[in-house]
Amino acid sequence: MKFSLNELVSLVQSRLINSFSTLPSSNDWVWTAILLLIFSLIVIPLGFKLNFLKAEIPEISWKVIFRLTLITLLLPATAEEVFFRVLLLPHKTEQASLAYQWIAGSISLVLFVIYHPLNATFFIRNARTTFSSFAFLTSAAILAIVCTIAYLKSGSIYPPVMLHWVFVVSWLLGFGGYQRLNNQSK
Numbered sequence: 001m002k003f004s005l006n007e008l009v010s011l012v013q014s015r016l017i018n019s020f021s022t023l024p025s026s027n028d029w030v031w032t033a034i035l036l037l038i039f040s041l042i043v044i045p046l047g048f049k050l051n052f053l054k055a056e057i058p059e060i061s062w063k064v065i066f067r068l069t070l071i072t073l074l075l076p077a078t079a080e081e082v083f084f085r086v087l088l089l090p091h092k093t094e095q096a097s098l099a100y101q102w103i104a105g106s107i108s109l110v111l112f113v114i115y116h117p118l119n120a121t122f123f124i125r126n127a128r129t130t131f132s133s134f135a136f137l138t139s140a141a142i143l144a145i146v147c148t149i150a151y152l153k154s155g156s157i158y159p160p161v162m163l164h165w166v167f168v169v170s171w172l173l174g175f176g177g178y179q180r181l182n183n184q185s186k
Contacts (some may be wrong), residue, residue: 018093019086019157028154036163043139043167049174052135054176068178069169077165078157084112084144085151085160092155105148112144113137130180143167168171 003011024032047053060068088108090096096104120131130136147160169175 007085012087014093015086015091016082018091019151020027020081021084022092022154022156024154024156024159028109028150028159031153032150032162035150035159036166037069039142039146039163039167044175047135047139050135052133052139053171054179055174056176056179057174058172060178062174065173068172070159072168072172073161073165076168077161079098080112080115081151081160083155084115085147086157089148089151101152105145105152106115109144109146113141127181130177136146139167149179 044053085108088111090101112174116137117128117132120127124131143164147163150159150163151157153159168177172181
């Protein structure tokens with residue numbers, strides 16, 4: 001499939017507009033809740049088994065918690081979902097074949113997993129060890145799969161952003177992520 005620059009710009013613009021203007025149905029939110037449950041049933045036991053997760057609430061102020069939850073909604077949740085889901089996956093209105101959806105989803109998955117250690121290497125140095133660990137990358141791969149399913153099913157950015165955000169906030173504030181990232185920098 002070959003695109004001119006104008007066609008590519010038009011496709012990106014269309015995907016962005018469609019993903020943000022498509023509101024999830026109640027059925028889409030039920031699917032999102034089911035995907036979150038499935039994700040949790042896999043990742044939480046795996047994370048404890050691999051000594052990656054710890055039931056641990058950080059000793060930080062409510063102000064830091066509020067700022068952290070707000071910031072993580074924007075970055076990584078929204079920014080990463082725009083790039084790895086909206087821009088790389090076909091929107092429902094494109095009526096892409098199942099084969100194309102699988103190929104695009106596989107490319108998105110691989111790039112999402114590779115992105116995390118690269119991001120830590122170049123930008124978030126205190127996350128290098130964590131973002132390169134088998135447990136984290138496995139969790140990221142499973143997250144990519146559930147976010148891809150949520151996006152392809154709904155055609156909306158909101159379900160995958162919510163899944164991503166809930167995962168990151170839960171990990172940081174309830175499963176030792178905050179401590180893990182802050183202890184690595186010492």
